[in-house]
Amino acid sequence: MGNKNQEYFSSRWALLISTLGIAVGTGNIWRFSRIVAQNGGGSFLIPWMIFLFIWSIPLIIAEFALGKFTRHGPFGAISITAGKKFGWMGAFVVFVSTAIMFYYSVVTGWCIKFLFSALTGDLLRTKDYLGFWENFSNGYSPILFHFIALSISAYVIYKGVTKGIEKANKILVTTLVAILIILLVRAVTLPGASAGLKYFFTPKLEYLTNYKVWLSALTQNAWDTGAGWGLILTYAIYMRKREDVPLNAALIGMGNNSVSLIAGMIIFSTVFALAGPEAMTKITQSGPANTGLTFIYLPLLFGKMSSSFLVNQIFAVMFFLALSSAALSSLISLVELATRTFIDFGIERRKAILFVASLGFLFGIPSALNLNFFLNQDWVWGVGLILSGAFIAFAIIRFGTDKFRTEIINGEGSDIKIGKIYNFIIQFLIPLQVVILLVWWLVSSAQWDPEWWNPFHAQNAGTCIFQWGVVIGIFVVLNNFLTKRILGASK
Amino acid sequence: MLTAVTAIIVCGTIIGGFVTLLIIAMRKEKNKVKNGAANSFDSDG
Numbered sequence: 001m002g003n004k005n006q007e008y009f010s011s012r013w014a015l016l017i018s019t020l021g022i023a024v025g026t027g028n029i030w031r032f033s034r035i036v037a038q039n040g041g042g043s044f045l046i047p048w049m050i051f052l053f054i055w056s057i058p059l060i061i062a063e064f065a066l067g068k069f070t071r072h073g074p075f076g077a078i079s080i081t082a083g084k085k086f087g088w089m090g091a092f093v094v095f096v097s098t099a100i101m102f103y104y105s106v107v108t109g110w111c112i113k114f115l116f117s118a119l120t121g122d123l124l125r126t127k128d129y130l131g132f133w134e135n136f137s138n139g140y141s142p143i144l145f146h147f148i149a150l151s152i153s154a155y156v157i158y159k160g161v162t163k164g165i166e167k168a169n170k171i172l173v174t175t176l177v178a179i180l181i182i183l184l185v186r187a188v189t190l191p192g193a194s195a196g197l198k199y200f201f202t203p204k205l206e207y208l209t210n211y212k213v214w215l216s217a218l219t220q221n222a223w224d225t226g227a228g229w230g231l232i233l234t235y236a237i238y239m240r241k242r243e244d245v246p247l248n249a250a251l252i253g254m255g256n257n258s259v260s261l262i263a264g265m266i267i268f269s270t271v272f273a274l275a276g277p278e279a280m281t282k283i284t285q286s287g288p289a290n291t292g293l294t295f296i297y298l299p300l301l302f303g304k305m306s307s308s309f310l311v312n313q314i315f316a317v318m319f320f321l322a323l324s325s326a327a328l329s330s331l332i333s334l335v336e337l338a339t340r341t342f343i344d345f346g347i348e349r350r351k352a353i354l355f356v357a358s359l360g361f362l363f364g365i366p367s368a369l370n371l372n373f374f375l376n377q378d379w380v381w382g383v384g385l386i387l388s389g390a391f392i393a394f395a396i397i398r399f400g401t402d403k404f405r406t407e408i409i410n411g412e413g414s415d416i417k418i419g420k421i422y423n424f425i426i427q428f429l430i431p432l433q434v435v436i437l438l439v440w441w442l443v444s445s446a447q448w449d450p451e452w453w454n455p456f457h458a459q460n461a462g463t464c465i466f467q468w469g470v471v472i473g474i475f476v477v478l479n480n481f482l483t484k485r486i487l488g489a490s491k
Numbered sequence: 492m493l494t495a496v497t498a499i500i501v502c503g504t505i506i507g508g509f510v511t512l513l514i515i516a517m518r519k520e521k522n523k524v525k526n527g528a529a530n531s532f533d534s535d536g
Contacts, residue, residue, distance in 0.1 A: 012520050042494065045501045052505075201498040242523070247516055254509035261505055415519040 006071070007161035008240050014166045015239050016251060021169040021329030022231045023256035024176065026107060027224040029323055030294040032260040033267040037284045039216050040207030041199045047208075047217035052225070052253055055218060055389075055433055058425045059227035060249040061418065062392055065408045067236025068245065072486070073340040074230035074392075079483045081404075082395040087483035088475035089391035093230040094341050095471050096384040100229075101334035101360055103367035103377045105153070108327035109145030110137075114295060115320040118302075124312055129300045142368040147361060152328060153335045154357035158350065161238045168332060172325040179322040180262050186315065187269035190305075196272030200264055215440050218433060223382060225256050228389025231333040234340050242413040267298075274301045294323070335360065346489035372458050379459040380467045383441050387468065390434040393426050401426050 009015040036044045070077040074097075078090030113136060117123035126132045136142070156164040187193060207213050226232060232252070302316040335356060342352035367374040396404050401423045410417045442461040446452035449459070455466035475482070 012516070016516075042497045042501075045497065049501060049504055197498075198494055201501070202494040203497050244516075244519070247512060247519070251509065251512050251516060254505055254512060258506045258509045261502060415516065 007238060009166055009235075009238050010162050012243060012248070014162070014170070015235070015243065016248060016255075017173050018165050018169040018333075019232055019235050019248070019252050020255050021173045022229075022235065022333040023224075023226040023252055023330075024173065024259045024326050025224070025226070025330035026111065026294075026323060026327050027220075028256065028260040029263045029267075029326060032220065032224065033264050034284060035216055035220050036200065036264055036268075039213045040204045040210075042201045042203035043205070043207030044213055044217055045201070046203060047214045048220060049257075051218045051221040051433075052257055054425055054429050056221045056225040056227040056256075057250055057253040058422060058430065059389055059392060060225065060232055060252050061246055061409055061422070062396055062404075062426065063227070063230070063232035064236045064239070064245045064249050065404065066392070066395070067233040068239050068241070068243065069408045071237050073234050073237070073337060073344050075341050075482070076344045076486045077233055078391060078395045079487055082398040084483045084487070085479065086395070086398065087486070088472065088479045089394065090230075091475040091479075091482060092384075092468075092472055093388040093391055094337065095475070096381050096388050097229050097231060097334055098338045098356075098360075099363075099377060099381040099384075101331065101338060102363040103374050104327070104331055104334060105150045105360055105364045106142060106146045106368045106374065108149035108153075108324070108331045109142055109147075109368070110295065111320060111324040111327045112148055113141065113145045114299070115317065115324050118299075118313065118316040118320050121309070121313055123299050124303045124309065124316060126299075129296050132299075133295050137371060140369070143365055146364050146368045149328065149331060150335070150357055150360050150364070153332045154353050156332050157335050157339055158353050160349075165235070165238075165332060165336065169329055172329040176322050176325040176329075177259070179318045179325075180259065180266065183266045183315070183318060183322070184262055186305075187266040187273075190269060190273035192273040193269035196268035196270070197265060199272065200268040215437065218437060219441075222386060222389060222437065224260065225253055226330070226333075227253070228392055229337075229385060230388060230392070231330075231337055233392075234337045235333065237340065240413075244413050244415040245409050245411075246418050247415045270298075270301055270305075274304045344486050344489060346485075376458040376463060380464050383438070383464055384468060386434055386437050386441075390431065393430040393434075396426050 009018065066074075066077045066081065070080045072080060073090075074093040075087065075090035078093065079087035082089065114123060117132075123132070156168040158164065159167070188197065222228065298319065299316060302312050302319065305312045305315050335353075338356040338360075339349065339352045342355065343349055347355075367377055402420075405418055405420075405422050409422070442464065445460045445464075449457055451457060451462070452460045453462040454460065455462045457463055
């Protein structure tokens with residue numbers, strides 16, 4: 001498996017920083033704080049921490065091991081481990097992450113636009129923040145910024161693993177962490193910030209008995225760590241044979257959640273210090289496409305940070321630079337996943353990048369122009385990630401969980417050995433969590449949409465089942481043809 | 492009191508766990524480099 005011309009990450013630290021770039025995205029910054037606020041502050045943090053160990057880290061371990069063992073992207077990796085007749089599952093994993101790439105590039109474009117506006121000072125000069133966002137999002141400029149975001153990512157991928165992915169992530173992740181630490185120091189020293197920290201860390205015990213808090217914690221872990229997306233699996237193709245799996249996986253999971261904790265402390269301290277009694281209302285409002293807090297409310301707060309325009313501008317620039325770095329490092333991995341799949345089919349890297357970037361630009365345009373379309377895609381493929389995680393766990397079960405654990409995870413290069421508890425998590429806990437999550441999300445959508453079966457509504461069960469069904473149906477029909485080609489190309 | 496305990500448990504487990512694992516990884520990597528394993532660029536898995 002694999003080929004002799006393959007590139008490798010130059011060191012363990014390069015692999016770790018690049019993989020951390022996948023995991024740390026805008027979800028750590030804008031989604032985490034909102035979900036914490038909606039689920040009782042500190043009460044949410046306890047289940048969120050538990051699911052890190054029984055969902056995220058086991059799946060990150062699985063992805064690292066699958067990529068290192070098979071030297072193929074998710075499609076080839078699942079075809080090899082689960083068997084040729086299940087190749088369509090790998091194709092689905094690739095499709096879900098690629099569909100996310102189409103609109104995530106638009107989100108990255110929004111971050112870049114707000115970074116530009118903060119740099120020019122326009123963002124802080126405006127008095128009407130909602131109007132500023134609406135003028136931008138309702139016009140055509142999101143297409144331009146979507147193009148910029150995708151072009152940067154395609155260029156990084158074009159430069160290769162060491163000169164592109166590795167180098168870019170070293171800059172982006174380091175910038176992100178450095179800025180978050182500076183912002184943390186400023187945020188917690190604002191007068192009144194302690195009220196925010198108190199809310200963030202105080203558990204309300206009645207929330208712990210509410211099943212919705214637990215489900216939200218599981219969902220946040222599923223969406224925010226990148227576990228089960230197939231992205232870590234793709235980067236693991238480029239890890240050396242004598243590289244560790246379990247310790248690296250635990251570092252990624254904990255590193256990602258550390259970033260969420262720091263971002264949470266920044267946002268809660270800032271919002272409580274500068275917004276006063278209305279803080280909770282503002283922080284729980286998701287706004288259009290979950291943008292309320294990040295693109296409408298936070299710019300307003302940056303304007304109030306001090307009496308100096310320049311100081312406020314510096315903090316706004318730093319925040320949107322951190323957000324753009326987080327978004328770009330994740331977008332790069334999404335583009336690489338799609339590109340790597342075409343490479344696995346025997347297509348030359350340059351041609352694959354050109355094709356993926358062109359496809360990404362075209363299919364991202366509807367999300368750039370229409371927030372309802374964006375919401376639909378975010379909903380359908382966001383929930384679809386739960387299926388992706390299930391398919392990865394299924395591939396391991398088919399391969400033999402104990403064999404996978406002892407021979408691949410605990411194989412050559414492993415710094416620590418994983419015990420039999422891993423078999424139990426993959427065989428029972430992950431499938432159980434998948435079933436509970438899927439049922440909950442689909443049943444919940446029926447409550448907010450009486451026409452839950454209608455596939456043309458933006459966010460309901462019908463549109464998920466319809467779009468997943470079409471994609472799975474196509475891949476099942478083409479299964480034999482595609483698996484023969486992908487496995488044949490690597491021989 | 493409850494706030495402080497929660498903050499210590501959560502930050503200790505996540506951020507403290509991350510730092511501890513990072514130190515372990517650094518030591519393991521140092522040993523690998525000593526043994527020459529980390530510098531072998533394998534061509535295949």
